[in-house]
């Protein structure tokens with residue numbers, strides 16, 4: 001017994017001694033920085049970056065030695081290929097992981113690709129307020145402190161006369177703020193058919209719990225009648241909530257009490273009605289064949305006391321959550337300390353103000369990229385696709401085979417899931433390359449081209465490819481040549 005203990009102890013001793021010896025072989029940072037090859041990397045990428053990389057490398061080796069997962073690195077393990085490792089790492093770190101891509105998927109408000117693109121003028125406004133001091137919270141007329149919440153009031157009042165407004169970080173925050181302000185410690189009545197999940201992380205029941213409101217589900221998944229709401233109302237009720245089921249549709253044997261009726265019920269029982277509209281549609285989409293996205297104004301006209309929606313969906317602006325409604329209720333939201341935590345930056349105000357101005361002017365359909373993409377005809381997309389295919393064919397043999405077929409573009413951003421816009425798709429095939437290999441080659445092109453795959457083919461929808469990006473698509477396709 002004693003003998004084994006002693007042996008174990010001496011083994012541990014040997015290990016510590018070895019570790020200490022190994023730690024001593026780690027080179028000094030200052031010596032490494034003086035090596036010619038390291039200095040050359042520092043000259044290209046900056047001494048600060050190289051020093052930070054070396055420090056993290058040395059620390060990693062130290063940890064592994066102490067943890068016993070690295071038996072005994074010779075100096076060679078640390079500095080062997082040091083310069084090329086540094087060069088690789090420096091390049092990798094200085095290439096942002098947030099980079100522009102070409103969206104060839106045909107999904108206009110692609111959440112993973114950043115939803116709406118800003119108008120040129122909105123981009124200019126963002127740059128303008130980013131590089132100078134601004135009147136963010138300064139009132140020029142009085143020379144006193146102003147309110148950042150007020151910047152959009154003039155513009156929003158043109159679009160929503162008689163209402164008041166609050167703008168927060170996104171629509172999820174808008175719903176959170178509205179529920180917390182109007183429903184904390186109370187019951188919020190909502191139909192089981194409207195307990196939606198948007199994009200995996202936004203779930204009405206979860207937001208409700210965090211807001212401090214108690215969810216009072218009524219009806220069933222496919223059928224909820226006004227009488228269901230009526231029966232659920234009691235002494236604890238604080239709010240009636242309607243949610244636009246943005247990204248799904250229940251078909252078949254269904255009823256949802258319409259907003260008008262729920263709003264009338266709310267008035268009768270003295271309860272505010274909140275509508276989570278999802279996509280802040282201010283455009284008339286019916287001429288484009290989209291009937292599932294009612295305009296934000298319609299919800300207010302239907303009697304909702306407060307409507308909230310996203311800034312970067314059909315509104316065509318930056319990420320934001322807009323809350324529009326009854327002045328007394330909005331004032332309570334502005335006074336809620338959560339508003340401070342959910343407030344937006346000056347760049348968001350600038351972009352949003354410009355976007356709203358385009359809507360107020362009636363110029364949105366031309367100025368906003370998402371609106372322009374929406375109105376492209378399948379014929380114009382087809383002729384662009386045909387010209388692209390011709391240019392590629394003219395570049396000589398060995399290139400990919402392109403064929404044009406009809407298909408559908410999607411609104412995306414959890415909008416009108418059923419309704420697609422007729423488009424012309426370019427199907428891409430290349431000898432010796434599978435569809436997934438082609439998709440990967442396009443995705444890893446610089447700049448990346450994100451395409452769709454369907455029925456074993458790579459499909460390119462030029463609806464979401466900006467005109468000045470078409471040459472990128474062309475080069476990426478040419479690069480598939482054998």
Ligand SMILES: *Cc1c(COP(=O)(O)O)cnc(C)c1O
Pocket residue numbers: 170171172173196198202243244245246247276277278279309310311320321413414
């Ligand atoms: C998109 C959406 C949200 C979430 O909006 P974000 O701006 O992404 O936070 C909430 N509710 C509905 C109905 C939506 O469609």
